Amino acid sequence: KAGVTQTPRYLIKTRGQQVTLSCSPISGHRSVSWYQQTPGQGLQFLFEYFSETQRNKGNFPGRFSGRQFSNSRSEMNVSTLELGDSALYLCASSPHRTDNYGYTFGSGTRLTVV
Amino acid sequence: AQKVTQAQTEISVVEKEDVTLDCVYETRDTTYYLFWYKQPPSGELVFLIRRNSFDEQNEISGRYSWNFQKSTSSFNFTITASQVVDSAVYFCALSEASNYGQNFVFGPGTRLSVLP
Numbered sequence: 001k002a003g004v005t006q007t008p009r010y011l012i013k014t015r016g017q018q019v020t021l022s023c024s025p026i027s028g029h030r031s032v033s034w035y036q037q038t039p040g041q042g043l044q045f046l047f048e049y050f051s052e053t054q055r056n057k058g059n060f061p062g063r064f065s066g067r068q069f070s071n072s073r074s075e076m077n078v079s080t081l082e083l084g085d086s087a088l089y090l091c092a093s094s095p096h097r098t099d100n101y102g103y104t105f106g107s108g109t110r111l112t113v114v
Numbered sequence: 115a116q117k118v119t120q121a122q123t124e125i126s127v128v129e130k131e132d133v134t135l136d137c138v139y140e141t142r143d144t145t146y147y148l149f150w151y152k153q154p155p156s157g158e159l160v161f162l163i164r165r166n167s168f169d170e171q172n173e174i175s176g177r178y179s180w181n182f183q184k185s186t187s188s189f190n191f192t193i194t195a196s197q198v199v200d201s202a203v204y205f206c207a208l209s210e211a212s213n214y215g216q217n218f219v220f221g222p223g224t225r226l227s228v229l230p
Binding site: 033035042043044045048056058088090092103104105106107108110 | 149151156161205219220
């Protein structure tokens with residue numbers, strides 16, 4: 001079966017712009033989480049969506065937002081980009097909120113802010 | 115607060131050597147989950163194992179084995195007879211039941227290089 005699909009794979013944006021990243025979970029998975037990975041801070045939890053509702057949020061400024069659609073696909077948006085937002089953004093999906101066995105990650109979107 | 119420490123930043127071994135990756139965690143929850151993930155150069159995090167706080171049984175899966183010890187808050191990972199394909203960054207992670215197990219805290223990772 002298809003895995004977690006993230007688009008685009010690579011993105012270059014200018015400081016001050018905004019960006020939208022997309023994540024298509026594995027079919028049947030209802031929980032989608034987002035993580036930011038940087039060399040300095042490592043992997044950090046951004047937020048988690050289940051049934052179109054944000055259930056958990058990490059410690060990130062309001063410039064980072066997300067949403068989940070009725071088909072479980074999710075998008076995250078970063079407004080007013082800063083150089084420090086350059087990172088690999090990873091999405092993960094699982095069938096249920098408490099089913100960690102099914103927690104599968106995508107290959108990520110590498111965002112470069114110049 | 116939850117925290118995961120992986121003291122080994124980088125490890126280099128020669129193929130066929132055994133290698134152990136250390137993981138120490140902190141949590142106030144009595145119910146929690148521990149994970150190991152592998153990140154090859156492609157960037158995707160590959161799930162290796164999940165352990166819940168009530169299951170202290172060690173596990174062996176092929177060349178991989180895991181030693182979970184609640185008394186020392188450690189969840190160490192051993193690769194036996196390492197191979198070049200094992201070269202990757204390995205992350206230990208913790209999630210607490212109070213967060214419905216969905217908010218992972220990752221350790222900083224250990225970069226393993228297996229030389230031919």
